[in-house]
Amino acid sequence: xxxxxxxxxxxxxxxxxxxxxxxxxxxxxxxxxxxxxxxxxxxxxxxxxxxxxxxxxxxxxxxxxxxxxxxxxxxxxxxxxxxxxxxxxxxxxxxxxxxxxxxxxxxxxxxxxxxxxxxxxxxxxxxxxxxxxxxxxxxxxxxxxxxxxxxxxxxxxxxxxxxxxxxxxxxxxxxxxxxxxxxxxxxxxxxxxxxxxxxxxxxxxxxxxxxxxxxxxxxxxxxxxxxxxx
Numbered sequence: 001x002x003x004x005x006x007x008x009x010x011x012x013x014x015x016x017x018x019x020x021x022x023x024x025x026x027x028x029x030x031x032x033x034x035x036x037x038x039x040x041x042x043x044x045x046x047x048x049x050x051x052x053x054x055x056x057x058x059x060x061x062x063x064x065x066x067x068x069x070x071x072x073x074x075x076x077x078x079x080x081x082x083x084x085x086x087x088x089x090x091x092x093x094x095x096x097x098x099x100x101x102x103x104x105x106x107x108x109x110x111x112x113x114x115x116x117x118x119x120x121x122x123x124x125x126x127x128x129x130x131x132x133x134x135x136x137x138x139x140x141x142x143x144x145x146x147x148x149x150x151x152x153x154x155x156x157x158x159x160x161x162x163x164x165x166x167x168x169x170x171x172x173x174x175x176x177x178x179x180x181x182x183x184x185x186x187x188x189x190x191x192x193x194x195x196x197x198x199x200x201x202x203x204x205x206x207x208x209x210x211x212x213x214x215x216x217x218x219x220x221x222x223x224x225x226x227x228x229x230x
Contacts, residue, residue, distance in 0.1 A: 004029040004031060004090070006143030007143050008220050010131075010134070013181070014182075015152075015158055016204055020130075023128075024209065025213055026128040032126065033075040033130075034075065035078075036134060038080045041096050044099050046064055054103050055102055068083050069081070071120070088184040089164055101181055101184045105184070110190055110191055117129065136195075152182075155175075156174045185211075
């Protein structure tokens with residue numbers, strides 16, 4: 001295979017395994033990797049630590065503008081910092097998860113982080129970028145756009161496994177939270193969650209992680225050969 005050059009975008013709702021899949025694809029393609037969701041979660045940490053109401057859009061925008069958010073682009077490691085402090089573990093916690101949609105819905109926050117995302121992606125010859133509006137907003141001219149989805153119940157089971165949850169009631173609550181976040185992110189006015197018109201939709205409900213990675217890598221190889229985005 002000729003070395004991949006270009007950008008692969010991997011969008012989709014929470015709990016579809018985007019991060020693991022995107023890392024796997026980046027490793028197989030020899031590409032850089034960018035988790036834009038980690039950036040919004042880091043911004044949420046900044047807001048919470050500042051004691052700002054996550055629903056106060058103006059205060060959120062000021063706080064995030066003043067924060068120094070650093071996210072690494074190595075597929076084999078995770079680097080997430082806010083003002084020089086490692087928050088890679090903390091961004092996956094319940095409090096950040098509860099408020100990240102509200103923070104990421106603020107237009108000024110999105111403008112700031114989208115500019116940073118484009119800069120990071122543009123610095124790499126080959127990059128896999130995952131998030132929720134990458135193919136539609138951040139990198140609309142990407143080589144390949146993939147929209148990864150799965151049934152809410154499947155996504156809840158996967159997320160429960162990541163969190164070590166086994167109680168059926170907790171898993172049901174997790175599924176409900178995923179549906180709530182889907183609705184919130186899909187209906188926001190700025191950069192709503194949706195597939196790009198030219199994205200390939202991949203349903204991972206009946207595929208394991210490696211199966212999804214293999215599917216996306218095959219799509220990337222095809223896009224490289226044909227010169228088409230998809």
